[in-house]
Amino acid sequence: MQYRLLLAFLGYLTVLNGRLALAQVPNSLDSVRVYLKTHTVQDTNYVRALNVLGRELHSGADPDYERADSVLKVSEQLAEKLHYGLGLAKAFTNRASIYYLTDQPQLALDYFQKALTTAENHQLxxxxxxxxxxxxxxxxxxxxxxxxxxxxxxxxxxxxxxxxxxxxxxxxxxxxxxxxxxxxxxxxxxxxxxxxxxxxxxxxxxxxxxxxxxxxxxxxxxxxxxxxxxxxxxxxxxxxxxxxxxxxxxxxxxxxxxxxxxSKRSAEAIPFVEQSLAIGRRQENKASMATAYFNLGRIYEDLKQYKPAEENLKNALALAKEIDHTDKITNYTQALADLYGGMKNFEEAYRFQLEKNRQTDSVKTVRTDAEVQRLVAGYETGKKEAQIKILRQQAQLQKEELRQQRFQRNTFLIGGILLLLLGGAVTAWLLNRARLRRLEDSLKLRKQIAHDLHDEVGSTLSSISLLSGHTNELLRQNRPETAQKMVKKIYTDARQILESIDEIIWTINPGNDSLPRIAMRLQEYAQPLMDSKNIRFSFVTNPSLDLAPISMEVRRGLYLIGKEAVNNLVKYSNATQATIRFDYDKGQIVVLIEDNGRGFSPDQNTGRTGQQSMQQRARELGGELTVQSAPDDGTRIRLVVNG
CATH class of the missing domain: 1.25.40.10 (Tetratricopeptide repeat domain)
Structure with missing residues (x-):
């Protein structure tokens, strides 16, 4: 529920409650200005007048925070010079109130603490x-x-x-x-x-x-x-x-x-929020207008009037971006993702969910709606299932073509000419072998995709489904802290699904059947990880890579081995420099990954380096993986695979 300024004037109210009578100093804004112009002696009364002016400038109907802060700085400096504890404490308090009202809570806390310390030291x-x-x-x-x-x-x-x-x-x-x-x-x-x-x-x-x-x-x-x-x-x-x-x-x-x-009286709610919007417009307060637009959008969404809901939420988001209010931008973007998810417009829901995820700091996990994450994962999985369906259709066409060719061969056999019969048989055998090989490759690809989807997506979606149900139960039990942990887990699982599906799509895309594309993909993966650890990173490729033919299996294996090596380097090496090099020489692909980190003993089973996994993948590719490392002497990994 949106409610701005509900706490905003508590600090100011406390200032009023704690205010002592100001002897000889007027309290109205006009009279205090006259007093400051005519009172030439800069004494404690002058400090009091400055404090009154600063307070009135920032707490009136038309606050001037910048000018108020300038006046209070002068009051603070003069009070320190005069060793006037009460005046100094009030200057600190009024400055803190300005920072409080302008949404600078840490600065407000610092100055309120200064006021408290001053009050205690001067025994106010x-x-x-x-x-x-x-x-x-x-x-x-x-x-x-x-x-x-x-x-x-x-x-x-x-x-x-x-x-x-x-x-x-x-x-x-x-x-x-x-x-x-x-x-x-x-x-x-x-x-x-x-x-x-x-x-x-x-x-x-x-x-x-x-x-x-x-x-x-x-x-x-x-x-x-x-x-x-x-x-x-x-x-x-x-x-x-x-x-x-x-x-x-x-x-x-x-x-x-x-x-x-x-209370299920949504139609009655709209006029009240529209009155709020009118006040925001009259005051030209974009934050207030954004709040009203947002809540109008949510009410229309509950009424299932999606067009005005969409229009109001977009207005709210546009205003939040104008005032650069990070929390509002995040909340309103999430609301649009939720709206489109409810409308079953998965493409727009996915777009706004990704935009919201980009806005969210990776260290601070704020609200992520589990249902939209499920829809996003469903949307991506649906795209993959469509690709599998196309592959099945292609396989069926190949089978039909194969049956037609067999019928043609039988027709030629009836010809009775032995030589032609022998030639046709040989030709049919060669064609059949090629077709069967293509069919076998297609079936193998389908099986691999199905296996990947089952391992990478199926179990995770089941987990998300269970966690979503458990989260709803926790919310019904009024256990928001535990529910928040569940939501964080759902968010992590959904992101993992998206990454896994992205890798599967990349793997089967024929446009990526080249060694430079693998190198580029690995560089895009490694660069941000290296940057996050302040590792100076260089990526070197040989022009001869363009000549290297490469199959889907080799492409996938190379990328996964490289990804595992990069992860180990970033997590465990404590390196300051790292290099990845791709070469192609005499029909062999050579990948070199090295760093200047703390190293380790390759013979020691640490249980965390993933060497066995990388060695197994290398063997499956018919390649060779060597690891050279020693304590305090960096690590050098060399992978050689036939092109």
Missing amino acids: PPRFICGALSNVAAALGKLQRYDKVVEMELRSLKLQEKYNVQPRIATTYGGIGNAFRQMRKPQQALPYYQQALRLMKVEKNTRGMSIIENNMGICYDYLERYDQSLKYYKMALKHAEEAKFELLQADILVNIGLTLNL
């Missing part, structure tokens, strides 16, 4: 220190470190109880509620939200009330108590309108639409 009032702790927790929440959020907020609560801080700081309770909500523990979050809401009502903080009520609505959505969700969302919308907080209004309207959609 307990209320300020408690507010600073809650600010640190808010930044930790944006970084998804929810255990630390609870730890910091509880520390703040203990200090409030110890020093009897009155009234209690509402955002401390709200922060704990947010942490539990993000951990999908709504029952634990709700009591803290209710306490925060009571405190904000006392303060008449309508902006804070709208944020808390919105979050409570989300908790009731998790509990599938949609009547309660709608109740709190409508309260939140009323308070957001009173506070003239339009962007939060846009978020709440989207949440109302999503709740109606979840």
Whole structure:
């Protein structure tokens, strides 16, 4: 569920709760500007005025973050010069709030920590220190470190109880509620939200009330108590309108639409999300518009109105790309892949799934939909099955042709001329032998493809099917962490299927029946692996390779041996340099792979080098594989195969 800015003003609210009265300094934006122009002495009051100006510039209806940051830098420098702890802590806090609101959580955390350290070192009032702790927790929440959020907020609560801080700081309770909500523990979050809401009502903080009520609505959505969700969302919308907080209004309207959609009232949901879109357009806020388009698309998808669903999701993706929001781009691309998968448009589903996979960092595995991965694998497997069908048809035609030729030979035999009979018999035998050889090769190819598909794809698809069913069961049991591990496994298996099918297709393609094509394929495989380990890599081919005839079996064997050797080199060698050389000399193909790594003893059975596998493949090709290596002296692998 999309909800931006639900936490965004918590840091700012805490600043308000922790703010002390500014003696002799006005609080309105215009009056503070006049004060700064007329107050020529740069004293502690001047620092206070700068802090007020910086706060008002970044927290108003039309925030100017860049100018606010510049003003607060001046305040920070002057406060340090004057050794003014309160002014310095507030400058740090206000700068952190800017970074928080502009989605720079790590920078926000650093400055909130500076504010906390300054407050403690200068022994500022307990209320300020408690507010600073809650600010640190808010930044930790944006970084998804929810255990630390609870730890910091509880520390703040203990200090409030110890020093009897009155009234209690509402955002401390709200922060704990947010942490539990993000951990999908709504029952634990709700009591803290209710306490925060009571405190904000006392303060008449309508902006804070709208944020808390919105979050409570989300908790009731998790509990599938949609009547309660709608109740709190409508309260939140009323308070957001009173506070003239339009962007939060846009978020709440989207949440109302999503709740109606979840409660099977999808048609009623659309006008609310369209109102959110209108606010985004009025404010020219592309992020808000993208969120509205995305959720409209998902609602239309649930209504099975695929055309408007597609149009809205594409609009959302285009806006996300305009603002270069990585998470939104990834989510919206995945949504389009899901949509096309549901429409059985496998080609488009595959295209968007590949685009999403390219956007996803290989170290960080974010959401990957198991069903779409299954469809993608099915799409690729379907293409392979179509190729097998064509091969079968070709084999059948060959059999028909063979029967016709036998009939013709029988006709010639009736001629009665012994010489012609003998010549025809010899000719028929030669033709039959050639045809049978081609048929045998075709059947062998079909058998190899079937074997590869069974080994590489069949078992993995069965695994994906079982894991998908288990994942659904885990989600029904509300075990998202375990389900996420299953999804990661499904994603890995699906990627493995795609790679395996790609290799099978490449192997049977007659256009690859040349040694330079093998060399190019191996280079394309090796280069990124070498780059990932910072290995200086050179790939050398002899011009004579163009003259080398090569069969499908030799082509496949050479590639697999080379691939195994490259994998071993990258994983175990710790090399800084590596070379692969392809030569063709006197009817022999020679492949040399060497590195300057730590080497090993070839006689020692390490159980990990794959030498036996490479030796076996070399023998099957009628070739010879030699391995030369010694500890700290690199490794040299030489493969010789008859062309």
